[in-house]
Amino acid sequence: MVNKKLLFEIGVEDLPSKNLDIFSEKIKKSIEENFKKNSISFSSINNFYTNIRLVFIVNKISEEIILEKKIIKGPPLAKCYDNSNNPTKTGLGFAKKYKTELHLLKEEEIDGQKYILYEQPESRIKIKDIIPKIIEESINKVEEQKKMRWGSADISFIRPIRWILLMLDNKHLQATILGVDTNNYTYGNKINSSEKIRVNNYDEYFTLLKKENVEIDTEVRKDIIQKEIYNIILSNEFEENVDYKLVDELSNMVEYPYVFLGTFPKKYLELPREVLEYVIQDTQKYFLVYKKKEITNFFIGISNVKINKNIVKGHERVVNPRLDDAQFFISKDLSSNIFEKKDFLKRLIFHKNLGSMFDKVQRIIELSSYINTQSYADKKLMFKEIAEICKLDLISNMVVEIPKLQGYIGCYYAKKLGFNNIVSEGIREHYAPRNAEDEIPSSVDAQIVSMADKLDTVVGIFLVNEKPTGTRDPLGVRRSTNGFLRILIKTNFSINLTQLINTSFRVISCKFDELKDNKEGLLACHSFFKEKLISIFKEDYGFNESVILSVINSNKTLNTYEMLKKVQALEIILENSNYEELFGNAKRVSNILKKSNLTLSSNIEENLLRESSEKILYNAINNITDELNLALEKNNYAEYLEKLNTLNPYVKIFFDEVMINTNEENIKLNRLSLLDSINNFYTNIANISILSH
Amino acid sequence: MTFQEIIFKLKSFWASKGCVSLEPYDFPVGAATFHPSTFLRALGPEPWKAVYAQPCRRPTDGRYGENPNRLQHYYQLQVILKPSPDDIQDLYIESLESLGVVRKKNDIKFIDDNWESPSLGAAGVGWEVQLNGMEISQFTYFQQVGGIECKPVAGELTYGLERIAMHLQSVDNLYDIKWNDDITYGEIYLQNEEENSKYNFELVEPKILIKLFEDVEKECNKLLSKDLPIPAYDMLLQNSHTLNLLDSKQAISSTERQAYILRLRKLSFLVAKKYLENRNKLNFPLIKK
Numbered sequence: 012m013v014n015k016k017l018l019f020e021i022g023v024e025d026l027p028s029k030n031l032d033i034f035s036e037k038i039k040k041s042i043e044e045n046f047k048k049n050s051i052s053f054s055s056i057n058n059f060y061t062n063i064r065l066v067f068i069v070n071k072i073s074e075e076i077i078l079e080k081k082i083i084k085g086p087p088l089a090k091c092y093d094n095s096n097n098p099t100k101t102g103l104g105f106a107k108k109y110k111t112e113l114h115l116l117k118e119e120e121i122d123g124q125k126y127i128l129y130e131q132p133e134s135r136i137k138i139k140d141i142i143p144k145i146i147e148e149s150i151n152k153v154e155e156q157k158k159m160r161w162g163s164a165d166i167s168f169i170r171p172i173r174w175i176l177l178m179l180d181n182k183h184l185q186a187t188i189l190g191v192d193t194n195n196y197t198y199g200n201k202i203n204s205s206e207k208i209r210v211n212n213y214d215e216y217f218t219l220l221k222k223e224n225v226e227i228d229t230e231v232r233k234d235i236i237q238k239e240i241y242n243i244i245l246s247n248e249f250e251e252n253v254d255y256k257l258v259d260e261l262s263n264m265v266e267y268p269y270v271f272l273g274t275f276p277k278k279y280l281e282l283p284r285e286v287l288e289y290v291i292q293d294t295q296k297y298f299l300v301y302k303k304k305e306i307t308n309f310f311i312g313i314s315n316v317k318i319n320k321n322i323v324k325g326h327e328r329v330v331n332p333r334l335d336d337a338q339f340f341i342s343k344d345l346s347s348n349i350f351e352k353k354d355f356l357k358r359l360i361f362h363k364n365l366g367s368m369f370d371k372v373q374r375i376i377e378l379s380s381y382i383n384t385q386s387y388a389d390k391k392l393m394f395k396e397i398a399e400i401c402k403l404d405l406i407s408n409m410v411v412e413i414p415k416l417q418g419y420i421g422c423y424y425a426k427k428l429g430f431n432n433i434v435s436e437g438i439r440e441h442y443a444p445r446n447a448e449d450e451i452p453s454s455v456d457a458q459i460v461s462m463a464d465k466l467d468t469v470v471g472i473f474l475v476n477e478k479p480t481g482t483r484d485p486l487g488v489r490r491s492t493n494g495f496l497r498i499l500i501k502t503n504f505s506i507n508l509t510q511l512i513n514t515s516f517r518v519i520s521c522k523f524d525e526l527k528d529n530k531e532g533l534l535a536c537h538s539f540f541k542e543k544l545i546s547i548f549k550e551d552y553g554f555n556e557s558v559i560l561s562v563i564n565s566n567k568t569l570n571t572y573e574m575l576k577k578v579q580a581l582e583i584i585l586e587n588s589n590y591e592e593l594f595g596n597a598k599r600v601s602n603i604l605k606k607s608n609l610t611l612s613s614n615i616e617e618n619l620l621r622e623s624s625e626k627i628l629y630n631a632i633n634n635i636t637d638e639l640n641l642a643l644e645k646n647n648y649a650e651y652l653e654k655l656n657t658l659n660p661y662v663k664i665f666f667d668e669v670m671i672n673t674n675e676e677n678i679k680l681n682r683l684s685l686l687d688s689i690n691n692f693y694t695n696i697a698n699i700s701i702l703s704h
Numbered sequence: 705m706t707f708q709e710i711i712f713k714l715k716s717f718w719a720s721k722g723c724v725s726l727e728p729y730d731f732p733v734g735a736a737t738f739h740p741s742t743f744l745r746a747l748g749p750e751p752w753k754a755v756y757a758q759p760c761r762r763p764t765d766g767r768y769g770e771n772p773n774r775l776q777h778y779y780q781l782q783v784i785l786k787p788s789p790d791d792i793q794d795l796y797i798e799s800l801e802s803l804g805v806v807r808k809k810n811d812i813k814f815i816d817d818n819w820e821s822p823s824l825g826a827a828g829v830g831w832e833v834q835l836n837g838m839e840i841s842q843f844t845y846f847q848q849v850g851g852i853e854c855k856p857v858a859g860e861l862t863y864g865l866e867r868i869a870m871h872l873q874s875v876d877n878l879y880d881i882k883w884n885d886d887i888t889y890g891e892i893y894l895q896n897e898e899e900n901s902k903y904n905f906e907l908v909e910p911k912i913l914i915k916l917f918e919d920v921e922k923e924c925n926k927l928l929s930k931d932l933p934i935p936a937y938d939m940l941l942q943n944s945h946t947l948n949l950l951d952s953k954q955a956i957s958s959t960e961r962q963a964y965i966l967r968l969r970k971l972s973f974l975v976a977k978k979y980l981e982n983r984n985k986l987n988f989p990l991i992k993k
Contacts, residue, residue: 163857322810360957
């Protein structure tokens with residue numbers, strides 16, 4: 012069999028630069044799958060792409076597909092001929108399907124009935140006859156981000172297709188794919204020229220594109236960008252901490268990356284750092300460069316054609332007006348004190364069923380106070396000042412223009428207006444953590460406000476029955492829940508989360524009567540928090556799932572601080588062989604109690620304790636009860652477990668010497684009550700009977 | 705190249721490619737897309753090629769003439785090509801060359817930027833075209849207009865004329881753009897910006913405009929019930945501008961604004977449907993032979 016190479020290039024108008032790698036990979040996979048399904052053998056497929064081309068090269072593709080001889084069973088013979096022995100539609104149809112005559116088909120008896128059979132001979136299919144169709148199918152199968160239509164054709168694709176180059180074994184393969192006739196030519200960088208370039212063979216394709224300054228390998232383009240940036244940094248003594256996130260996206264916007272250094276007037280360095288980042292990095296897609304950790308008035312950009320002075324000047328000229336505009340907004344905002352315009356928040360809707368931002372702020376204040384009384388009870392804290400003004404930058408021109416800057420701008424304005432540092436930073440920090448990588452707020456004040464804000468959002472959304480489903484989470488409920496829990500856990504606030512959620516529910520529902528009866532929503536909210544807590548313990552802390560569950564399920568209310576300590580204590584003793592017996596005893600006690608299935612009194616009657624081993628156990632428990640309770644009170648679970656572990660010998664003697672089942676019912680009950688009292692200690696911090704070494 | 709020469713050049717370039725050269729529409733519009741020659745002609749099976757310059761109003765973009773890059777009244781040059789030709793991107797680059805932009809010496813990028821107009825029930829796929837980092841055009845393939853699928857698809861090229869002029873004349877302040885050799889953009893429009901910014905931001909009377917919106921909406925519905933989508937469309941344009949003014953005065957909350965947009969959207973759906981019906985009654989006369 013002869014092996015060949017297939018070259019396939021789709022030329023398009025500019026592709027979206029985000030996720031281009033994923034898209035190209037998906038097409039490649041789809042072609043691979045379809046080739047395999049059609050028994051086309053090949054060694055590998057390489058995929059390349061630029062902003063205007065998707066290239067696929069199939070290596071060592073077989074010239075032919077051999078379909079082996081096989082026997083195809085047809086309909087029963089009786090159905091192929093009618094009573095007068097004339098062929099029926101069924102019989103003729105089967106013969107037609109395989110391009111043969113009915114009378115030529117064999118007959119054979121299978122399971123007592125006669126059937127007609129078709130013997131399909133071995134056949135060879137030239138792949139050039141089927142490849143275009145298979146490629147088209149493969150592409151159509153790929154789910155794209157978004158398809159579009161163009162012109163009059165009925166084709167849709169991610170962007171309009173402008174040419175297709177298709178070569179098999181260095182020869183142009185004529186076909187129509189996705190409504191476009193294939194060609195033996197390509198184009199260079201379309202910005203430079205719209206001249207066709209004829210491709211005579213496979214190797215030539217690469218050399219011709221190189222000559223046209225097209226680099227189809229995205230990894231090479233990325234390398235070029237990084238190296239060039241590094242050179243600029245070295246020769247200008249900038250810091251090396253460039254944010255390379257943009258490289259992927261930028262490398263997909265060009266056919267070849269040309270890197271340049273631009274500059275903007277120094278006066279704009281007075282703008283808030285986030286504004287500079289937003290304008291220069293996010294919108295204009297330039298790399299910011301730093302000296303002494305401060306943003307400099309330089310930036311690095313990527314061009315699609317060779318750099319000249321004009322290009323650099325052009326790019327520089329774009330940055331200025333955008334920064335100028337930001338300055339316009341900021342000076343307009345600072346011409347009055349936005350923090351005094353609290354009523355303006357009434358016009359800003361938080362959620363149609365949960366009131367305005369003004370209403371939300373009132374709830375944040377109330378909830379913050381509750382959290383403070385539950386945790387620090389500190390009257391000096393400034394959480395209330397933060398809560399009152401934390402949302403006011405939403406009415407500023409700057410945030411209306413660039414919503415992403417919420418919090419940052421409020422912080423900047425508060426500082427300019429002379430607010431104290433904790434309050435100013437609190438406005439910014441009450442949004443933290445903004446994502447999984449972000450830190451929690453640094454001040455206690457901001458931590459309290461952040462928790463109150465996030466909790467109010469989550470509980471509110473559950474009450475209006477809009478809990479997140481799949482990818483739908485418009486108000487970021489998942490992010491808020493995680494952020495809230497991370498603060499709660501990290502700050503060691505010993506707060507009863509169950510009560511806290513209920514408080515938030517009361518704060519919301521006393522203003523929105525129709526939400527009062529949504530017990531189902533509230534219940535769903537409780538379990539959502541529980542679920543997220545489990546996954547944080549599991550993923551962020553790496554705790555054993557059964558330990559987490561043993562703790563969470565044995566507590567009626569959620570207290571993250573206590574739970575963390577309990578899980579930590581248990582994780583340690585699980586590794587320690589000295590505790591092996593404790594878990595065994597806990598399991599044994601729990602099993603006996605479960606089997607007996609009796610209602611037990613908490614009172615153990617001392618005079619009914621007959622055996623000495625019973626009495627010894629009873630006394631041993633009594634002796635350490637105070638210490639155990641004290642350890643619990645101090646949340647010192649390691650000490651608690653250590654004390655509990657000292658009971659093991661007495662439990663052992665008890666089991667060795669005492670028969671629980673006796674004919675005297677009151678004695679039996681008393682013994683079970685004794686076990687129940689130990690069991691309460693075993694399950695106090697976690698259901699340890701379900702754990703084992 | 706002066707501002708007026710840019711308009712001449714682009715218009716004659718596209719006229720030479722078969723476009724009818726039209727004049728601006730006489731109702732206030734927020735973008736050249738609102739010109740009936742784009743919104744209405746993009747509907748239905750009839751081919752259509754046109755070029756026109758359109759003054760546009762965006763009250764919130766006013767800066768009292770103090771910002772060198774923002775205007776509440778500015779110009780777009782609009783090209784509509786239906787069906788979109790295969791070489792539309794090449795033609796666009798050629799049109800820039802006709803303005804003296806040498807393609808090899810300028811960084812031209814097509815940045816993914818899909819377009820959507822909720823009030824027109826319209827959506828398209830396309831790009832913002834950057835010339836050395838500056839957005840100079842929007843390039844859109846209409847997928848849907850007035851809630852109706854576009855078939856065939858029209859390609860829309862919208863040139864930001866002030867931006868292009870600033871680039872060609874190397875000026876940093878749009879008021880310094882030479883309109884012709886004797887007079888600048890600022891000499892013609894600075895006072896206009898100052899006065900209109902004052903109106904838009906400070907003197908708009910919401911009560912009057914809210915009442916106006918209601919009345920005009922009624923008129924629009926009446927015209928639709930009389931099978932007159934073209935004048936009904938004018939009513940929609942007027943209300944769209946009224947809404948923009950209410951916006952610049954910050955007279956309505958974001959939810960109220962959303963509700964107004966939905967009302968416009970409803971009208972745009974009806975206008976589009978009626979317009980297509982009327983064209984159908986005429987047997988789509990622009991489909992020749």
